[in-house]
Amino acid sequence: MxxxxxxxxxxxxxxxxxxxxxxxxxxxxxxxxxxxxxxxxxxxxxxxxxxxxxxxxxxxxxxxxxxxxxxxxxxxxxxxxxxxxxxxxxxxxxxxxxxxxxxxxxxxxxxxxxxxxxxxxxxxxxxxxxxxxxxxxxxxxxxxxxxxxxxxxxxDYETGKIKNVDELYAGKTELTNFSEVIIDEVKKGNIINTTSIDFPFKDGNHFYVLKNKRKTANVFYNHNLKTISSVSIDTVFKIRPKNIEQAFAIHALLDPEIKLVSIQGNAGTGKTLLAIASALEQRKNFRQIYVTRPIVSLSNKDIGFLPGDAKSKIDPFMAPIWDNLRFIKEQFIGDDKMSEKIDELITTEKIAIAPLAFIRGRTLTKIFFIIDEAQNLTPHEVKTIISRAGEHTKIVFTGDIYQIDTPYLDSESNGLSYLIENAKNHPLYAHITLQKGERSELANLANELL
Missing domain, CATH: 3.40.50.1010 (5'-nuclease)
Structure with missing residues (x-):
């Protein structure tokens, strides 16, 4: 009434x-x-x-x-x-x-x-x-x-906000004084059942660095199986992990049982590069590789204000993704066959690069779907994207929660922070925060000092 x-x-x-x-x-x-x-x-x-x-x-x-x-x-x-x-x-x-x-x-x-x-x-x-x-x-x-x-x-509107972003789930824990016997067994390639050893159980998938004096093992804890297994530091599509967090990220990206991955880190930590390289490594397992990002212009004007056709309008926003793809292609200089294969993947749209708005309403079936700059999404947008996932699809969100270009979003209220906090205990999900910048020493200077 x-x-x-x-x-x-x-x-x-x-x-x-x-x-x-x-x-x-x-x-x-x-x-x-x-x-x-x-x-x-x-x-x-x-x-x-x-x-x-x-x-x-x-x-x-x-x-x-x-x-x-x-x-x-x-x-x-x-x-x-x-x-x-x-x-x-x-x-x-x-x-x-x-x-x-x-x-x-x-x-x-x-x-x-x-x-x-x-x-x-x-x-x-x-x-x-x-x-x-x-x-x-x-x-x-x-x-x-x-x-x-x-x-x-x-x-402020508090729904969806993370209460303490400084304590946001990082996906990795270091354990000291861990059993040397277990470390040796893991390094031999054995899968260890954690129910029979003294191990700090997590409610979801998690990465660990096990240490005992000079011995170290980098492992992945599979929550479903309650096991730990060694994490490889091998190259993926000729991209070699430069630190253990990058190796953890690659492991999550390549694991077929993990359907949802998030990678958070400062500029230059390799988030997008690792995601694209891992997608290309598994190109035969997916119908299409889709790489996208939300379009946020610095003036907050719609791309309709820009001159040219649709492609001309969006290309400047997609340039960082093309840069990563170009860098991967450069690793195959001298290998004409693979260089031509990458070109063919782009020409046939086996790998497609387009703004996020272009996929609204689609059902994503058997797609390796990478969403770059996910910190510029709202929690509702992240939920909507994941709800589009069809059978045999893998979704990867990458971004830096401290570098937000969207008005009215911040490190606590953006969709990437919301996803990390709320999905961390789900068996289909894995997350890793990349700490070390690998772009260049000059880029690290900006992140650390300025």
């Missing part, structure tokens, strides 16, 4: 006012505030109307939210409070252009800007409901600061 104007008094309940950035991050956000009430200013609907056309994820989020509100309201007026459909959820309402009596954000910060009208909507709700705590929820830090300056509570 719709409720007009002021809500019934319940001091423990809050009113959360969401801005456009929250909806574009998660179209289902209105259902994630438990028993509390949720409102959106009319300007948010207006902005979403501008975002509804297109193939980008934000366009999908905008369309999905509009449909959700349509289903929620049915025959009711959304200018009134209407009940949300989620179990034990609160009420929902769209707030119109109402000016608060006490503090006018447009008088303080300037007229004509949508953000200031959104602030006024929240301030008017605060005046209408003095017994309730009204909170503006936004991914926009500046808008939150303006709200607080006007004595209005404001916070």
């Amino acid at each position: 719709a409720t007009k104007g002021k809500l019934a008094s319940n001091p423990s309940k809050k009113i959360f006012v969401l801005d456009t950035s929250v909806i574009l991050y998660d179209h289902d956000a209105i259902n994630n505030f438990h028993e509390h009430d949720v409102a959106i200013p009319i300007q948010v609907l207006e902005e979403l109307d501008n975002f509804k056309s297109g193939n980008d994820t934000r366009n999908f989020e905008a369309r999905s939210f509009i449909r959700l509100i349509d289903q929620t309201s049915k025959q009711k007026l959304i200018s009134d409070w209407v009940a949300l459909k989620a179990e034990k959820a609160g009420m929902f309402r769209v707030v119109f252009n109402e000016k608060p009596l006490k503090v006018d954000a447009e008088e303080v910060f300037g007229k004509g800007k949508t953000d200031h009208k959104i602030l006024n909507a929240a301030l008017s709700l605060k005046e209408e409901n003095p017994d309730k705590k009204v909170v503006l929820v936004s991914k926009d830090i500046c808008l939150r600061l303006k709200a607080k300056a006007l004595d209005l509570f404001a916070e």
